Amino acid sequence: xxAEYSRQTIIADLTAPIAxxxxxxxxxxxxxxxxxxxxxxxxxxIDETAYLAISEILDVPEIWVFELxxxxxxxxxxxxxxxxxxxxxxxxCMLRGAYDLLDHLQTRLGISKGDTSKDGLFTLTTVECxxxxxxxxxxxxxxxxxxxxSKEQVDKLLDQLSRSGITSSVEESKSPVEESNASTxxxxxxxxxx
Numbered sequence: 001x002x003a004e005y006s007r008q009t010i011i012a013d014l015t016a017p018i019a020x021x022x023x024x025x026x027x028x029x030x031x032x033x034x035x036x037x038x039x040x041x042x043x044x045x046i047d048e049t050a051y052l053a054i055s056e057i058l059d060v061p062e063i064w065v066f067e068l069x070x071x072x073x074x075x076x077x078x079x080x081x082x083x084x085x086x087x088x089x090x091x092x093c094m095l096r097g098a099y100d101l102l103d104h105l106q107t108r109l110g111i112s113k114g115d116t117s118k119d120g121l122f123t124l125t126t127v128e129c130x131x132x133x134x135x136x137x138x139x140x141x142x143x144x145x146x147x148x149x150s151k152e153q154v155d156k157l158l159d160q161l162s163r164s165g166i167t168s169s170v171e172e173s174k175s176p177v178e179e180s181n182a183s184t185x186x187x188x189x190x191x192x193x194x
Contacts, residue, residue: 005043010053014038018057028058032068036075045076073127080123081116083161086140089126092133101137102126104151108158121165122158 017038022031035058039050046069055062069075076084085105089098102113105124109117116123132138135147139154146157 005049007049007053007056010039010043010050011057013042014053015057018054022058029060029064031058032060032065033072036065036069040075045079047077073125079116082121082165083123084140084142085122085124086127086130087124088128088130088132088136088138088140090129090133093136093138096136098137101139101149101151101154104154105158108155119165121162 014035018031018035021034021038022028025031032054035054036046036050039054040046043050048066051062051065051069055065058065069077087093087098087102087105089102102124106112109122109124111117111122111124113124113126127140130138130140130145132145132147137149138145138147139149140146141157141161146153
């Protein structure tokens with residue numbers, strides 16, 4: 001997040017893009033979720049400052065914005081690492097070893113669920129479902145799905161991400177896995193990650 005992050009800056013940056021979003025919906029309220037995602041995509045996370053700015057842009061009560069932002073786990077209210085590891089813990093993933101993978105990730109990274117590594121590269125969270133039940137256990141790294149995971153595959157992925165994170169800028173959006181592995185794509189049920 002930059003020093004220019006303020007309600008006024010958010011309003012200046014997002015009024016035009018949000019106006020384009022509003023055109024697709026019958027009411028202003030319907031554009032809250034895409035507006036939240038737009039703000040998160042631009043600033044890395046959304047907080048009370050963003051809620052207020054979005055409520056002003058859309059001319060809706062701030063509580064409507066807060067309700068949606070706090071309900072859905074895909075909206076982040078604090079800055080996260082370059083690589084957001086979201087491990088699915090819903091029933092199919094749980095039955096196929098998601099909690100073992102979560103324990104492995106916590107040990108390997110030296111962090112607990114909800115924390116960010118000291119180097120700022122990894123944030124580890126759990127989510128209820130990412131829509132890849134048929135390929136469990138599954139995890140998202142940022143917006144890229146990784147499925148049918150084993151501890152060995154997770155280790156290989158972390159090694160690749162660590163090497164990339166040390167040598168590349170935070171603004172880059174593609175992971176080395178996205179660039180080198182055609183079977184891993186954005187969206188659910190994409191196949192084995194590694």
